[in-house]
Amino acid sequence: MKRSELDLLYRSLDASLTPEEQSRLDAALRRDPGLRDEHERLVRLRSQVENQESPSFRADFSQRVMERLAAESSTMRASIPEGETTPDFEDALPLMFRKVAVAASVAAVLLVTYNLATSESVSINTSFGLTEELYPEDLYDARIALETEGEL
Amino acid sequence: MREDALTDEALVDAARDGCEDAFRTLVERYEGRVASVVIRMLGNTPEAEDAGQETFIRFYRGLRGFRGQASVGTYLTRIAINLSLTELKKRRRRAIFVPFTPPGREDDTPELEYADPAASAEYDDTADRIQAALNRLKPEFRSVIVLRLMEGYSTKETAEILGLPVGTVLSRLRRSQEKLKRMLISSNRELVHETV
Numbered sequence: 001m002k003r004s005e006l007d008l009l010y011r012s013l014d015a016s017l018t019p020e021e022q023s024r025l026d027a028a029l030r031r032d033p034g035l036r037d038e039h040e041r042l043v044r045l046r047s048q049v050e051n052q053e054s055p056s057f058r059a060d061f062s063q064r065v066m067e068r069l070a071a072e073s074s075t076m077r078a079s080i081p082e083g084e085t086t087p088d089f090e091d092a093l094p095l096m097f098r099k100v101a102v103a104a105s106v107a108a109v110l111l112v113t114y115n116l117a118t119s120e121s122v123s124i125n126t127s128f129g130l131t132e133e134l135y136p137e138d139l140y141d142a143r144i145a146l147e148t149e150g151e152l
Numbered sequence: 153m154r155e156d157a158l159t160d161e162a163l164v165d166a167a168r169d170g171c172e173d174a175f176r177t178l179v180e181r182y183e184g185r186v187a188s189v190v191i192r193m194l195g196n197t198p199e200a201e202d203a204g205q206e207t208f209i210r211f212y213r214g215l216r217g218f219r220g221q222a223s224v225g226t227y228l229t230r231i232a233i234n235l236s237l238t239e240l241k242k243r244r245r246r247a248i249f250v251p252f253t254p255p256g257r258e259d260d261t262p263e264l265e266y267a268d269p270a271a272s273a274e275y276d277d278t279a280d281r282i283q284a285a286l287n288r289l290k291p292e293f294r295s296v297i298v299l300r301l302m303e304g305y306s307t308k309e310t311a312e313i314l315g316l317p318v319g320t321v322l323s324r325l326r327r328s329q330e331k332l333k334r335m336l337i338s339s340n341r342e343l344v345h346e347t348v
Contacts, residue, residue, distance in 0.1 A: 052283065
């Protein structure tokens with residue numbers, strides 16, 4: 001029994017084969033008794049599995065679900081002050097993010113104020129607490145260089 | 153109009169508007185399908201009943217977001233199978249702390265069906281032997297067999313429910329059938345020996 005033909009056999013039971021693959025499998029089944037046996041075993045196994053009786057819950061399952069739902073709803077209602085309604089997720093989401101956004105904005109303003117108050121210069125970098133960037137030309141003093149080279 | 157004569161869509165709309173009877177009708181309509189999935193995945197255990205109830209509770213909570221892209225049955229099956237897989241993971245974690253080797257194990261997959269009485273009973277019936285063999289499959293293999301062969305979903309639907317590529321489902325189907333075949337042949341042999 002070739003592995004590729006066994007692969008085709010398994011695949012034929014759960015997916016559609018191309019016409020070329022199907023004719024290859026048909027030819028292999030005609031030729032190989034081992035593959036035919038395997039095919040029969042698989043079909044029998046699947047039919048046994050497929051025909052298993054469906055299990056079910058104990059009687060009054062729906063009643064138990066409804067009772068649990070009612071119990072969960074009353075627990076939720078109990079945690080909400082009288083006169084207020086349960087917020088839906090869609091309604092609660094912007095409310096929650098509004099609080100987060102306000103808190104973040106206040107924190108950002110305080111941080112910028114602190115950075116500017118403690119730094120020596122006022123710039124975008126210092127307001128974000130970054131050190132001023134130094135460029136080579138800032139370090140180069142033309143006067144010192146000329147003095148060193150004796151031209152001044 | 154009686155609730156049980158309404159379509160799923162109409163019942164979902166009514167349940168969304170707070171009609172309890174509509175939701176109860178949906179539970180009654182689909183409890184068989186959910187039972188079939190969770191009991192086959194978890195055995196006939198209290199956890200299966202709990203997962204079944206939780207499936208409908210989650211469905212109820214998600215009613216506002218349910219847009220009907222999938223049918224109610226497929227949607228519930230997806231919740232049920234995910235809850236079952238989560239429960240099996242919990243069992244596996246518990247099994248790590250309380251090692252237990254059930255009788256008659258023959259492959260190296262961790263046993264997951266401790267609570268099922270069939271696991272230790274004599275398998276004098278094909279249905280019991282198939283369920284016992286199924287219980288010994290790893291969750292990822294068990295779930296494809298349950299959905300594809302037992303619940304009758306197509307390979308593509310099975311892949312969608314499990315969130316897997318079709319190729320992965322096909323390869324898991326193949327491996328799980330090979331394992332089932334081995335286990336059933338072996339349990340047949342045991343049965344023959346016991347009878348002799």
